[in-house]
Amino acid sequence: MRAVRLRALDAVELEDVPEPIAGLGELVIRVTAAGVCGSDRHMVSGDYPSTPPVTLGHEVEGVVVGGGPGSSLPMGTRVAIDPNISCLQCRYCRAGLFSHCTQLHAIGVDRDGGLAEMLSVPERQAYVLPASLPTGFGALCEPLACCLRAMDHAGVKPGDSVVVLGGGVIGQLLAQLARLAGARVFLATRQREKRDLAESLGAAATVDPGAVGFVEAVAGLSGLAPGGVDVALEAAGVAETFALAMDVVRRAGTVVVVGAAPKSAVVHVRPFDIFERELRVLGSHLNPLTHGRAVDLAASGQLDLAPLITRAVGLNEAPEVLMGEPKRGEIKVHVIPSS
Numbered sequence: 001m002r003a004v005r006l007r008a009l010d011a012v013e014l015e016d017v018p019e020p021i022a023g024l025g026e027l028v029i030r031v032t033a034a035g036v037c038g039s040d041r042h043m044v045s046g047d048y049p050s051t052p053p054v055t056l057g058h059e060v061e062g063v064v065v066g067g068g069p070g071s072s073l074p075m076g077t078r079v080a081i082d083p084n085i086s087c088l089q090c091r092y093c094r095a096g097l098f099s100h101c102t103q104l105h106a107i108g109v110d111r112d113g114g115l116a117e118m119l120s121v122p123e124r125q126a127y128v129l130p131a132s133l134p135t136g137f138g139a140l141c142e143p144l145a146c147c148l149r150a151m152d153h154a155g156v157k158p159g160d161s162v163v164v165l166g167g168g169v170i171g172q173l174l175a176q177l178a179r180l181a182g183a184r185v186f187l188a189t190r191q192r193e194k195r196d197l198a199e200s201l202g203a204a205a206t207v208d209p210g211a212v213g214f215v216e217a218v219a220g221l222s223g224l225a226p227g228g229v230d231v232a233l234e235a236a237g238v239a240e241t242f243a244l245a246m247d248v249v250r251r252a253g254t255v256v257v258v259g260a261a262p263k264s265a266v267v268h269v270r271p272f273d274i275f276e277r278e279l280r281v282l283g284s285h286l287n288p289l290t291h292g293r294a295v296d297l298a299a300s301g302q303l304d305l306a307p308l309i310t311r312a313v314g315l316n317e318a319p320e321v322l323m324g325e326p327k328r329g330e331i332k333v334h335v336i337p338s339s
């Protein structure tokens, strides 16, 4: 079968590989859609850790076509895959802190993933999808699950004002979730196309975070949220937007860092500012215990997911997508192995 393999840093190729075999408690999944994530590009460049050689693809949906001893899901079941596998035994797992597992490893990062015709997964990583769910929505459940984790941390309440910094799939999902929670949402991203999309999906206003006077436009006395927003969600993964989030949040407000900044990124922060303004600054990493909720939410129809899938490509085109820069206005590229 065909698989998109990260052979080494900066080396992605479409290869012919043996079909996967289901081990004890595992399923074989025929992939119907797999998303290309910014983290995949970071794995290719070495900015995000991975274990090559490995088949990429951690945002995966598919159909059960095989099962090893001890598995139970029937053939033909549609599933979404939670890629993050925790050991369930370490001190963090035993405390329910699964994303802090000392043995944490991930499908499409450390073991073969879904940018392929098929993959094998532990059955406990599979979440059943309703048959009626449009193709691609199951693959979007992985980023959605990460956003649910961030929303749980943020504690957004009806009537809150929320700024989301970053207009990629994470930012667009967070903006929709915050609106669903009853907040007035402002989305900050540089590209006009992404601001237009956010407005069409319900953002009350959008702003260019690169423009002069951004902080004043959001938190100034005649700004969108005079005195500052209740919650700022950093979803660009750059130092500049973290700094802006700290500047536009109100006293006793909450900043959640959802974006993955480069490890080397450094920001000038005044401890006095956090102390005296009583800011809550939280990190949000991965999707512990939120994948099932993401599936339920995707199936509920309460989110507008279709506009987030900008284009679909075949496996042949996937290496080029992974090695290149995202196109202007592009939110999510899905790889459809059957096309």
Ligand code: NAP
Binding pocket: 037, 038, 039, 143, 146, 165, 166, 167, 168, 169, 170, 171, 188, 189, 190, 191, 192, 194, 209, 210, 235, 236, 237, 238, 240, 241, 257, 258, 259, 260, 261, 284, 285, 286, 287, 331
């Ligand atoms: P993405 O498509 O790259 O979106 C990030 C957006 O940030 C871009 O659309 C870009 O839009 C904006 N941006 C980039 N540089 C900026 C800057 N200097 N100032 C202002 N905006 C800037 O990525 P994504 O898939 O939405 O993911 C967003 C971040 O979340 C990434 O860092 C990713 O690694 C991380 N992530 C975290 C989790 C988690 O578990 N917490 C899960 C998945 C992803 P413009 O060009 O329009 O500004």
